[in-house]
Amino acid sequence: xxxxxxxxxxxxxxxxxxxxxxxxARDLASGRHRTVVTRFPPEPNxxxxxxHAKAICLxxxxxxxxxxxxxxxxDDTNPSKEEQEYxxxxxxxxxxxxxxxxxxxxxxxxxxxxLYAWAEDLVRAGKAYVCDLSADEVRAYRGTLTxxxxxxxxxGRGADENLDLLRRMKAGEFPxxxxxxxxxxxxxxxxxxxxxxxLYRILRATHHRTGDEWCIYPMYDYAHGQxxxxxxxxxxxxxxxxxxxxxxxxxxxxxxxVPHKPHQYEFARLNLTYTVMxxxxxxxxxxxxxxxxxxxxxxxxxxxxxxxxxTPEAIRAFATKVGVSKANSTVDVAYLEECLRDDLNKRxxxxxxxLRPLKVVLExxxxxxxxxxxxxxxxxxxxxxxxxxPFSKVLYIERDDFMEDPPKKFFRLSPGRxxxxxxxxxxxxxxxxxxxxxxxxxxxxxxxxxxxGGSSPDGRSPKATLHWVSSxxxxxxxxxxxxxxFKAENPDKAPEGQDYKVNLNPDSLVALAGxxxxxxxxxxxxxxxxxxxxxxxxxxxxxxxxxxxxxxxxVTLKDTWAKIQRRGK
RNA sequence: UGGGGAGUCGCCAAGCGGUAAGGCAGCGGCCUUUGGAGCCGCCAUCCGGAGGUUCGAAUCCUCCCUCCCCAGCCA
Numbered sequence: 001x002x003x004x005x006x007x008x009x010x011x012x013x014x015x016x017x018x019x020x021x022x023x024x025a026r027d028l029a030s031g032r033h034r035t036v037v038t039r040f041p042p043e044p045n046x047x048x049x050x051x052h053a054k055a056i057c058l059x060x061x062x063x064x065x066x067x068x069x070x071x072x073x074x075d076d077t078n079p080s081k082e083e084q085e086y087x088x089x090x091x092x093x094x095x096x097x098x099x100x101x102x103x104x105x106x107x108x109x110x111x112x113x114x115l116y117a118w119a120e121d122l123v124r125a126g127k128a129y130v131c132d133l134s135a136d137e138v139r140a141y142r143g144t145l146t147x148x149x150x151x152x153x154x155x156g157r158g159a160d161e162n163l164d165l166l167r168r169m170k171a172g173e174f175p176x177x178x179x180x181x182x183x184x185x186x187x188x189x190x191x192x193x194x195x196x197x198x199l200y201r202i203l204r205a206t207h208h209r210t211g212d213e214w215c216i217y218p219m220y221d222y223a224h225g226q227x228x229x230x231x232x233x234x235x236x237x238x239x240x241x242x243x244x245x246x247x248x249x250x251x252x253x254x255x256x257x258v259p260h261k262p263h264q265y266e267f268a269r270l271n272l273t274y275t276v277m278x279x280x281x282x283x284x285x286x287x288x289x290x291x292x293x294x295x296x297x298x299x300x301x302x303x304x305x306x307x308x309x310x311t312p313e314a315i316r317a318f319a320t321k322v323g324v325s326k327a328n329s330t331v332d333v334a335y336l337e338e339c340l341r342d343d344l345n346k347r348x349x350x351x352x353x354x355l356r357p358l359k360v361v362l363e364x365x366x367x368x369x370x371x372x373x374x375x376x377x378x379x380x381x382x383x384x385x386x387x388x389x390p391f392s393k394v395l396y397i398e399r400d401d402f403m404e405d406p407p408k409k410f411f412r413l414s415p416g417r418x419x420x421x422x423x424x425x426x427x428x429x430x431x432x433x434x435x436x437x438x439x440x441x442x443x444x445x446x447x448x449x450x451x452x453g454g455s456s457p458d459g460r461s462p463k464a465t466l467h468w469v470s471s472x473x474x475x476x477x478x479x480x481x482x483x484x485x486f487k488a489e490n491p492d493k494a495p496e497g498q499d500y501k502v503n504l505n506p507d508s509l510v511a512l513a514g515x516x517x518x519x520x521x522x523x524x525x526x527x528x529x530x531x532x533x534x535x536x537x538x539x540x541x542x543x544x545x546x547x548x549x550x551x552x553x554x555v556t557l558k559d560t561w562a563k564i565q566r567r568g569k
Numbered sequence: 570u571g572g573g574g575a576g577u578c579g580c581c582a583a584g585c586g587g588u589a590a591g592g593c594a595g596c597g598g599c600c601u602u603u604g605g606a607g608c609c610g611c612c613a614u615c616c617g618g619a620g621g622u623u624c625g626a627a628u629c630c631u632c633c634c635u636c637c638c639c640a641g642c643c644a
Contacts, residue, residue, distance in 0.1 A: 043643085144571085146571050192640050193640095219644090334580085379606075465602050535603090558605065
């Protein structure tokens, strides 16, 4: 069993496909820029999720399509929340997704020195001041959405005093939170972000890169644009909530001697049905044990999808298919699943696995006889070849594939009915054995020995084809059936006083023991993906041991019968 | 009741003054040794609403409605 071969992604058609690419194309054509430089700027305070994947594919995708480059820059300006574990996982996930930042790995913390020097410039120019107001006071002075703010009593401090105070802040002379450096802009500005925003705060926390070198740290607004400027970013692409920050972004660029003037563009972040996307909530799920970790296969993190069996190709295809716009939207998670099936269908080798075994005894098949049946590995890909699977008198089939008293549209096995066993023979059910509780314990069937391989010389063809595994050769396995983590389309819609966690799906993980796999599945490598015929795509979990495989269900196959049943209810 | 955005099919999303792409979902059918895949149909006389400009508007103008973001020393 091997990992599926690479499938080619559809080539990007001619021109721009969204307003960002339109802008980039125009800027290149007009000569405004010679090369496009973008950046993906994660804060290392959590694992990357599918929403980040959209941003990653946009930034790296634009750079690649226009032969520019994309930097990976960690926005590490708040050491109280950031950790090395996250910077490592983020790099791993971006690489897994298939992107490469070349040598362009940066950290906002690389620029702390320059940022601080520029802060002194601002102070000298009378454009920033040290404010002694407490956090509460700053809030009170800021005013509200409808009322202008009032100037801080420290707003009028002279440049010399401000410079002295700023240096002493940096030197660690003042306690955390006691003072801030603020821009002197306009306390009556209708955009709250422009009401003398904080540039630096005093914060004694050990930074994952700079250690204890600093006790003042720049705020996002002060660090981000200047980092873009330092790196020569041409198009700084971020999500909609930063739109109101753009005037401030531009204010810094205009008022500082930066080497380059980048521009910010905003697009709508990704939302998915049945999914929570905020890092805060994902952290909550991890820290409070609602899931097994950041890479729990039910998590919308890239690590989770990877362990679940999603492919980078499918996620990339999804990212390009949902498009980029400025309208808030929530994409149906079924769309993501469809992108996955589309990818896996073409590359996943087929195998037979019986999840809920029902024993079948073939009455007219010789005791002790074993035949090696030929099975096609992938009907979508002739080059995938064939394999052998043992067939014998005692087999297992799926419990769901038998009904003693079948309803109208059920055309699988039932007493007196004939079905095909995939790649083997036609069998007819002749009897049902029950246990003391009245449960079906085993089936007695006869086999038509003229149908070896699955076709009959007389041309008849059963309505159903079932998967099967030979009892004496089966590999025992654990199979974990994953379903969506939330049962509500919008998990955030919770009753008064409760939060999104009331919408957790209690059946999001069903672990099945004693599943029967065909022998070719005895050894598997974590991450290997296969299709269990008629059931879905599954991938080998890292919990597997030799001879004791563990498989995760990645996604089910489309199931017409299940749909009919649902409709009937 | 300030400022900034957005409203095109159930969900995404093209459209950029010339008379509504595509995908997902859904619904029919064909085909099938996976009720998988594939294939073929159907699925917005209408673009948040109302006026106006124009030979002609989803695209331009006016007013209105709805939703989202901003009052962290978070990003």
